[in-house]
Amino acid sequence: MKRAFITGITGQDGGYLAELLLEKGYEIYALYRRNSNQRFDRIKHLLDKIHLIAGDMTDQSSLIDAIEVSKPDEVYNLAAQSFVAVSWKEPVFTAEVNALGVTRLLEAIKMKKPDAKFYQASTSELFGLVQETPQKETTSFHPRSPYSVAKLYGYWITVNYRESYNMFACNGILFNHESPKRGIEFVTRKITKAVAEIYRGEREFVSLGNLDAKRDWGYAGDYVKAMYLMLQQEKPDDFVIASGETHSVREFVEKAFKVVDIEIEWKGQGINEIGIDKKSGKTIVKINPQFFRPADVELLLGDPSKAKRELGWEPEVSFDQLVEMMVKNDLKNEGAESG
Ligand code: NAP
Ligand code: GDD
Numbered sequence: 001m002k003r004a005f006i007t008g009i010t011g012q013d014g015g016y017l018a019e020l021l022l023e024k025g026y027e028i029y030a031l032y033r034r035n036s037n038q039r040f041d042r043i044k045h046l047l048d049k050i051h052l053i054a055g056d057m058t059d060q061s062s063l064i065d066a067i068e069v070s071k072p073d074e075v076y077n078l079a080a081q082s083f084v085a086v087s088w089k090e091p092v093f094t095a096e097v098n099a100l101g102v103t104r105l106l107e108a109i110k111m112k113k114p115d116a117k118f119y120q121a122s123t124s125e126l127f128g129l130v131q132e133t134p135q136k137e138t139t140s141f142h143p144r145s146p147y148s149v150a151k152l153y154g155y156w157i158t159v160n161y162r163e164s165y166n167m168f169a170c171n172g173i174l175f176n177h178e179s180p181k182r183g184i185e186f187v188t189r190k191i192t193k194a195v196a197e198i199y200r201g202e203r204e205f206v207s208l209g210n211l212d213a214k215r216d217w218g219y220a221g222d223y224v225k226a227m228y229l230m231l232q233q234e235k236p237d238d239f240v241i242a243s244g245e246t247h248s249v250r251e252f253v254e255k256a257f258k259v260v261d262i263e264i265e266w267k268g269q270g271i272n273e274i275g276i277d278k279k280s281g282k283t284i285v286k287i288n289p290q291f292f293r294p295a296d297v298e299l300l301l302g303d304p305s306k307a308k309r310e311l312g313w314e315p316e317v318s319f320d321q322l323v324e325m326m327v328k329n330d331l332k333n334e335g336a337e338s339g
Contacts, residue, residue, distance in 0.1 A: 005070040005116075007031040007057065007105065008078030009050070012181045013121070015042040017076060017224040022049055024228070029070035031055045031063075031079065042181050057101030063108040067116070074231045076119045077105055080151075083185055084125065087147035088294055098150035099157075106161045106169070114167065117231040120158040122171040123151050124216065124242065124300050134303040137173070137240050144295045159238070168236045172227050175242035175302040178322060179220040180329035187249055188217065188326060191256050196330035198284055199260040205284050209291025211250040211273070214299045218243040219317035219325075229311040242302020243315050252323065253285060259327040 004021050008014045009030035018028055028050040032040075040047060053069060055062030057079045067075075080098045081087065087094040102120060109116050127135045128144035143149045155171050162169040182189035187208070194206035218241075226241040253275065254264050263278040264285065275285030307313045317325070 001025060001027050002073045003027045003029065003071060004074045004076065005029045005031070005066065005072035006076045006078060008080065008121070009043060009052070010040060011078060011082070012042070012179060012183065012220055013078050013177075013224055013227075015046065015181060016179070016220050017078065017227060018043065018046050018050060020224050020228060022046070026074075027051075029053055029066070029072065031057075031066055057097045057104065060104045060107070063104050064111060067105075067108040067112040071113055072116050074117045074119070075105070075109060076121075076227060076231075077102060078121045080121060081147070083183070084145050084147045085185075085291075085293055087145050087150070091146035094146050095150040095153070098147065099153035102154040103157050106157065106167070110161070110165060110167065114165065117168040117236070118158065118161075118170065119227050119231055120154055120169065120171045121227075122155045122158070122173045122238070123148065124173060124175040124240075124302060125297060126152055126155060126173065127300065128297050130297075130299055133299065134242075134244070134301040135240065136303040137238055137306055144297050145293070148297075155238075162236050168231070170230045170236045171238040172230055173238060173240045173302075174223055174226075175216040175218065175240070175300055177218045177220040177223040178326065180326055180333075181220070182326070188252060188323075189330075191249075191253055192323070192326040192330045195256045195260060195262075195327050196333075199262070199331065200334070204282065205286050207286045207288035207291065208249065208253070209288065209293070210296050211253070211287070212248055212298070213296055214246045214248045214301070216242045216244070216246050216300050216302045217252070217319060217322060218315045219322050222315045222317055226307055226311060226313045229313055233311070237310070239307045239311065240302050240304055241307055241313070242304045243319065244302060244304055245319055246299065246301040247319055255320065255323045256327050257284070259324050260331070 125148035126141040129142040178188040
């Protein structure tokens with residue numbers, strides 16, 4: 001039986017990846033942070049099937065112990081301070097986890113299980129101020145936030161351990177992927193949760209920031225399959241994982257309201273723009289400068305052709321299906337914080 005060690009198990013991707021690896025017969029060990037208000041919402045159905053190990057990406061000895069105890073064949077490093085907006089408020093902590101945390105984990109593997117295969121959760125945020133479109137594995141990076149600068153370090157230290165120590169270490173350069181289990185601070189889930197609440201008459205409007213930002217959005221359940229496939233190859237390599245389509249936040253808002261039969265009309269401009277429900281004339285979207293970032297990533301569009309060619313990976317859930325899935329989940333999840 002193969003053994004996997006996953007960090008970030010309590011996050012969106014951690015639950016989907018654990019489900020996939022359990023289906024494939026893996027024994028799973030996973031790192032969790034001890035919190036005063038422990039939240040295992042996303043993995044409560046898996047708790048009796050996996051081994052949880054307390055630890056933290058900022059604590060070297062906990063990672064060494066975790067690798068020693070789990071003796072993994074495969075390590076998936078999903079743990080991160082993953083909310084870009086907060087990385088300007090907590091730049092040093094973000095770097096501790098997203099940059100140095102990767103080195104700590106690689107060191108633990110090098111010391112205790114050097115033949116383990118390693119997956120690093122890299123990101124399309126590395127492309128930032130994009131140098132070409134669509135973005136592929138050879139596109140130059142230009143990170144635009146403390147989050148992505150820290151992730152750039154994580155990317156290169158992964159390549160460096162591959163080249164220095166011949167470790168099987170891979171970067172998945174994943175574009176945005178969402179699901180009903182997405183954290184409520186990210187724009188997609190913030191929108192779908194608000195649509196459900198507005199539809200039920202529990203709130204009047206949602207406040208958003210940059211509606212013109214464009215993202216290449218896919219479904220998290222599809223994307224964890226690519227993580228697994230990268231570690232099943234003969235040679236370690238880095239892969240872009242994306243849908244190959246891009247949509248603006250504005251389009252996401254329109255599609256999400258459409259699921260509950262609300263059509264939006266936009267009026268005004270800039271921070272004075274509002275979205276109106278065509279039927280009732282009520283304002284359901286407002287702009288709040290609080291949600292703009294000091295520097296934003298305006299356009300992401302990935303080219304997943306290498307993943308298709310070499311991994312045989314393709315996304316299955318379309319943009320429209322994703323939006324509908326998330327809104328419908330929030331409609332039935334009355335008052336729930338996460339999926
Ligand atoms: P998420 O829902 O925010 O989950 C992050 C996970 O990291 C949580 O389990 C969190 O634990 C854990 N974590 C944070 N700081 C930690 C620390 N100091 N020590 C140990 N664990 C820590 O993120 P996600 O969407 O699942 O994303 C998974 C990974 O992929 C992240 O590295 C993210 O940066 C990267 N990524 C995500 C996307 C995307 O669109 N989702 C795209 C590209 C890359 P707590 O529950 O204790 O906070
Ligand atoms: N969160 C948020 N809230 N974003 C908003 C809002 C709002 O009210 N209004 C507009 N946006 C815009 C942001 O400015 C950004 O351009 C876009 O919506 C997407 O924001 P997020 O959903 O927060 O995601 P992200 O693209 O910054 O980062 C996510 O994807 C990365 C991969 O590209 C995260 O999952 C990162 O961890 C991941 O690396």
